[in-house]
Amino acid sequence: MIYINIHLISWILLIISTVLAFILKNKSSIVFQMITRVLYIPILISGFMLALYRVPREPVLGSLKVILGLAVIALLEIGFARKNHKNLSANILWTLGIVFVLTSLLGLVLAGWYFF
Numbered sequence: 001m002i003y004i005n006i007h008l009i010s011w012i013l014l015i016i017s018t019v020l021a022f023i024l025k026n027k028s029s030i031v032f033q034m035i036t037r038v039l040y041i042p043i044l045i046s047g048f049m050l051a052l053y054r055v056p057r058e059p060v061l062g063s064l065k066v067i068l069g070l071a072v073i074a075l076l077e078i079g080f081a082r083k084n085h086k087n088l089s090a091n092i093l094w095t096l097g098i099v100f101v102l103t104s105l106l107g108l109v110l111a112g113w114y115f116f
Helices: 002-023 026-054 059-084 090-110
Strands: none
Touching: 002 026, 002 059, 002 090, 026 059, 059 090
16 A cells, blocks of 8 residues: 555654654754644545555554544644753653554554564
8 A cells, every 4th residue: 555655754754853853943843843844645545545445444553543643643732841941851752652653553553463
């Protein structure tokens, strides 16, 4: 399925731009935050198409994957807002990392451990 490839490549690019957005300082950080937000578009579209396929077959796991995926995006935005206000704590980053790992593992389980 082409949507798995789009989804996975978009997530890899999102990881790179997110790490750069959190590491770099003001102006450069804003650029990578915007790149991250643009990457939400293919992630949401391909995720929606994958959910249409997977949720009817695995309703609980498919729905949980959708919820966790949206939680990752919400935590990214909370992290960006706190970074911009210079109030970023390690708790947000740890929570983001844990939810991201859970989302990734669940996505791989639903894809039958199919990477590309």
